[in-house]
Amino acid sequence: MIRDLYNVRPQPREGDPTxxxxxxxxxxxxxxxxxxxxxxxxxxxxxxxxxxxxxxRRLVDVAHRLGEHWGQRVHVVAEDQCALRLHLDGYGALPTA
Incomplete structure (x- = not known):
């Protein structure tokens, strides 16, 4: 017997974000x-x-949308495994403290 399941979504693994x-x-x-x-x-x-x-992926998409909105490219660079840096041309170098 085959049953159709409606409005059923896969559940994330324990510890994974929803x-x-x-x-x-x-x-x-x-x-x-x-x-x-x-x-x-x-x-x-x-x-x-x-x-x-x-x-x-969300930040890369936002950078592309900003670039289209402003008519210039918004670069996306991974600073480390936990942060991305979005910048315009001429602002690619990291600021000095």
Whole structure:
């Protein structure tokens, strides 16, 4: 006997983050677009944490959207395994303390 399962989603493994819904993902990207865009517009670069592949993909997508919005490329560089740096041309060097 075959049973159809409706509205069933796979559960994440224990300890894995719960994936965002489509609406949550859209709102997260819109918030990052505005917040990171403001900082990049003010100082030319921003550093933001990205601990998972999903967060890294989200930041890369936001950088591409910002680049299309401004008409210039927004570069994405992994600073380490926990953070990405988004910057405009001319702001690629790390700031000195």
């Amino acid at each position: 994936p965002l819904t489509e609406d949550e993902e859209r709102r997260a990207r819109a918030t990052l677009f505005h917040e990171l865009g403001t900082v990049i517009a003010e100082r030319g670069w921003v550093r933001f944490p990205a601990y998972s592949p999903e967060e890294r």
